[in-house]
Amino acid sequence: MALVFRWLIRLAAALLVLSVLAVSMVYWLASRSLPDYTAEVRVPNLERPVEIVRDNANVPHVFGSEDADVFFGLGFAHAQDRLWQMTTLRRTAQGRLSEVFGATTLDVDKLLRRFDIYALSVASLEAMDEKTQNALRAYAAGVNARLDQINDDALGRGAPEMFLFNAPMAPWRPADSVAIIKLMGLQLSGHLDAEVVRARISLALPDEARIRDILPDAPGAGVAALPKYAGLFPTARQFSQTVPFKPHPLSPFKRTALAGASNAWAAAPSRSASGGTLLANDPHLGFTAPAIWYLARLELQSGGVIGATIPGVPVVLTGRSADLGWGLTSSYLDDQDVYIEEINPANREEYRTPDGFKKFLTRSSIINVKDQDPVTLTLRWTDNGPVLPGSHYNLASVTPPGHVVSVNWTVLSQRDTTLQAAIELMSAKTVGEGIAAASLFIAPSQNLTLVDRETIAMKTIGAAPKRDPNHQSQGRMPSPGWIAANRWQGTLPFTANPGFVAPAGGILGNTNNKTVHRPFPNHMSFLWGDTQRIQRWQRLMQGRQVHTRDSFIEAQLDTVSFTARSLLPLIGAELWFTGEAAPAGTTEALRQRALTLLAGWSGEMNEHLPEPLIYATWLRALQDRLIRDELGPLATEFEHVEPLFIERVFRDVEGASAWCDVFQSAPVETCADMARLALDDALLEISQTYGTALESLRWGDAHQATHDHPVLGQVPVLRYFVNIRQSTSGGDHTLMRGRTKGSAPNPFHNVHGAGYRGVYDFADPDSSVFVTSTGQSGHFLSRHYDDLAQLWRRGEYIPMSLDQDLARAASVGVTQLIPQNQ
Template sequence: IGGTIPGIPVVLTGRSSALGWGITSSYADDQDVYIEELNPDNSEEYRTPDGFKKFAKRASIITVKDADPITLTLRWTDNGPVLPGSHYNLAAITPPGHVAALNWTALDPADTSIAAAMQLMEAKTVEEGITAGEAYIAPSQNLTLVDVNTIAMKTIGALPARDAAHQSQGRMPTPGWIAANRWQGRLPYSANPEFLSPRGGIIGNTNNKTVDRPFPNHVSFLWGDTQRIQRWRNLMQRRQVHTRDSFIEAQLDTVSFTARSLLPLIGAELWFTGETAPEGTSERQRQRALTLLAGWSGEMNEHLPEPLIYAAWLRALQQRLIQDELGALAEEFDHVDPLFIERVFRDVDGAAAWCDVLQSAPKETCPDMARMALDDALIWINETWGTQLESLRWGDAHQATHDHQTLGEVPVLRYFMNIRQSTSGGDNTLLRGRTRGTGPDPFANVHGAGFRGVYDFADPDSSVFITSTGQSGHFLSHHYDDLAQLWRRGEYIPMSLDEELARAAPVGITKLVPEAE
């Protein structure tokens, strides 16, 4: 029992009577882009370490409604499929007479990931679960496992074996005809990070860095989290004994470690300074905002104004810090990088230089930038949400967007298909609610936990779960969105494997019968 993807016959995160498992993205560097040189005398060939070689080719026919079919010729190199120059603007970095190709573990023709997942469902112990993970190829995940005696976390998925002489270490596109840039197969499964029954008896992952190994045996150059893991550790260390309810509390926690650590830094010279400004002035609005933030706990609660003020301030601050140095490239950084801002305001290795605007004659300080950024944020808030700061609600700006991927853009239908909910949490809270970062609604909640589960192996039938919408994918069904409000409020439903309990009140029974050969 647990969370599945329609059409895939496996429980990706869930439990059996003997084993519980969950997955988080490992952020493994399992993709490389290569620049392949075409033979100037024959464009059907590309350069390899051993000379020119013909592309592998296959025709793909795409049928189009009310139109003639389109035939595309797909090409492969030894490094992987050739990508169109329009993908991610690859043409901008691809020289004339060259093409780009992608090598990715998920393109392995002998992908046994589904078989591995099915084997995991049959595992009875943590050790058997780890063994099942060896056949898993992609996309790489951190697999957390628990049985009645043991806990563990194992990175599953193929990790490329790269040459120590790789020109870019996989971080940038490289010439595909240079042997040192090509993958040397994959690392052995035993080399994947593994944590088995650690001291203290607790394992967790928030997409944070798990190991620190130098290239080429590293896992990733870019991890998904540096902040939420700090709050998780704090909650885990508060108790000597944890219960199902304390784990639910952690799963629903909305306190931002980032807010608690950065606000004292960026506001150090702004709190309660100067005389009270006249009502209606920008100075007075700034003082009101600072007064609210000074008494705030850092809880990203949907009903509070402080999370919106804080989020808008941090966003405006990073924009001011990088705009003059990066120009148009600054627009690519659409989410706040907490470590960058901390380094700047602590002046780590001279990072406070980012506070000075290069194009201006005065030398701006970091408190200057913090003050101006707060004014920027308040102007945006005033224009978007109104001038009454105390009446703001974070949940109005942080609505969860459960959009139907196919019918969500169809006029009229979209009002039935798409689900909108005011939500707590944010980019850096354990109750994840990653914001869009761009556009007119930069704080819309566009990425969160579609499935939450807490499994108690002291009393397995007390385990609970919730999904963010409902059990049915049909928008006319009562079960299309009947779990959505429970999910929003942080409530759960029972997760029992007792068949008699399930049969006691079914709304119907669906049988899937394989077609006879």
């Protein structure tokens, strides 16, 4: 027995030693790809030395003799810190994810191939001037220099993910950067999804007033009545069973509720306490680890620029120079139309046009799939754009038999000069020069907010489609592609885009709200990203005669929900302080406790408070009760509360209170009944998940920011190293926006928000500040993987300075890039 015991001890010890050795080997291999920031590297394709100084937040400050050298250095820095992110972005745009991830990403690849993003990016290079092409070539050479260093020095394949997935990285090409910008365009748009949903709702609801309830227009001047979808297609019905649209984490296609958003506001010297202009910007995108944004400073011949870049793209997209600050918000310009194309019954290779049937433009595309046979895909294009599969956003549900769907979209331009505009913008010195540079911007459309030392301005940039006044659906729903009036007639001139320069009030801003009202076809959009945050922003801006950098920061971090303040008195009007005290332990007693808490609540969506969780769960349950019987399975399309819908119902606008009655039941339910029942539903859900101690609830426990690794985030054990989870304040309708997931499980997870925040003060530019939501490095073993995350969560920032001495002070390293022939 003793002998057996001794051998068991020896075996356990051996297994322990082997485990330690295995873990040590894995760590050693993974750590080999951690970049050495203090190094002298000899690189090819560089004519003059480049210096990369990384400040104490690991922000690279790139110095070179010529602009091409600086872009080379930025490419090298991006590849040092975000190589895996860059390769997945490029593979996504190329439709080549399945070569690495197998069949799980095959549908993503098929869809991206149909859009032909990469071929369009290659074609767009020819439309750009020599300066832009030189910048792209220099940047690509910098990325490739880092790849050469990784291969020559055996630096762990450049990223730990490269060990887990056999993903050899081909040299970077200029077109790759163009493709990533187009990829961002796919991610930021919600119009395609919105068109399909509106068509499906039109088929499901016979009353046009009820369509206006559930899909309300942003407040403002009225919009003329639209034809029903059934009017466009007389035999229209729900053509196929719908399935939930749940894109792969690497897919750029998001639901409308999770498409692009952002905040930006500016103050003229007359409204600034210091006498200088102010600008704040926080673009909103889906959270990932690492964040999509990467901070950098470039010392160009025209002067230094500093701000947020996207790895793979040699541009500071939002930031400042010594003379000019610029910020971006999604404009929601309607730059996308969906078409129903009729196939020739006698020849399925043809589709109907205004001039008769015409052959599809076709091309075969082969997708290599890991561990499987290649898949050959036939790509088809019409005059209106690429033909899409019926599974995309449930297009099949609104496509009659014998038809297919195509889409026209400005992001599909073959002469996309967006990157040229962005590079020119970095050299602009004044608001006028910035607007002129932005005239070359094609897609994705944005609102560009600009400040120089004296003037503030906002201009919608990007190509706006020119539509026929007789367009049958005004671009709000899929329309027949063979009707000439439905087709685009080119694009409007840049001068037609809305613009505001030096407003008399000295303050301007955008929260994705409706900016202008113009009758169709010169409209901006029927779909806007915000009707709520703008209300709070107006109050904060007009509540002060003058503003400071700190008051702009305060507005960026504001978590008071105008929506909660306006809706709670409506939905709870007949519930508060009614009846006698209920016995302890009853549903009525729990309801009264919840209402008492909400009655004294300011509407602040603070992570430490219980009221935001009660409010959010109640509103979610209420909307579901209101729409479930009328819409049936279509109710799953509305995962986020629409405040204008709730308001219309409880104010009985155009008879909207009809939603409160469950038509399948004999009793006639009132809106007060629905509010009470929904609150009971919410409290039951909360009790089952968090317990009945309402006063001890924390909104932050439900509203966790989910910066998850899109590939390794679901892998057991590894997910604890690569995912960054944080309790956060804010919500769907607060200025510090924390857009919730919407779907179960964990419907209140914070999945979409400000991955970058910047505030620029031109009275004292070096007092400007910025931060990202994770860290600079994409390597989860790096201390810079999540070192900015806690600052971001706490509402703190780091300095944004163009002072070289400050950059060098306490720097984490200086990299010298030396031409190979020197």
